[in-house]
Amino acid sequence: MLGEGVQRRDVFFDVTSGSKTAVSRPGMKKLLEHAESGDTVVVWRVDRLGRSLIDVLNTVNLLRDRGVAVKSISDGIDPATSTGRLMLNMLATLAEYERELITERVNAGIAAAKQSGTRFGRPPADPAVIAEKLQVVQEARARGRTATEAAKLVGWSRATFYRHQGAAR
Known part of the structure; x- marks a missing residue:
């Protein structure tokens, strides 16, 4: 026995990049397959359950939803x-705060990029190329092809064909 009633056969661990969420790691997948309702997952520190506070909380909630308790020895x-329970609720509050900060930072970054002239989305298409493709599709339609078949000739979907056709009018 390793302490806290844990036996060596019940130890799960990962040695992997910190960029992966807990549930995508092989050791956590094995733990989730092994743990049953009524079990207790024992960790040295709660931060071992994920790469960020949000990931830790998601992992704890996933385990709790399955009826598996979580116990952190040093925390x-x-x-x-x-x-x-108070500590878990505090973690939940901090995780929500972290999510809000991330959202604020992302939105501020997007606003700053737009202000400096960065364009988002697809690059603008060359009107001459669109006109050529539209002509090919319209000629195919005149020869009896369906809109879907004709659009595929130039790599478009039927909706893209109709969008460009409407814009050309």
Whole structure:
């Protein structure tokens, strides 16, 4: 036994990049396959359950939804106790705050990029190329092809053909 009632056969770990979410890691996948309702996952520190606060909370919630308790030895987080539940609720609040900060930063970055002239989305198409393709599609339609068949001749979908046809009018 390793302590806290954990046996060596019940130890799961990952040695992988920190960019992967917890549930996409092989060790966590094995743990999720192995853990059953009523089990307790014991970790040294709660941050071992994910790469970020949001990932940790998502992992804890996933385990709790499956009826699996989480106990963190050094953090004192044990959902069976009132203090442990308080700590998890504090983590949830901090994770929500982290999500909001990320959203604010992304939006500020997009606004700054737009202000400096960065264009988002597809690059603008050359009107001459569109006109040529439109002519090919319209000629194919005149020869009896369906809109879908004709549009595919130039690499368009039927909707793209209709959009360009409407814009040309």
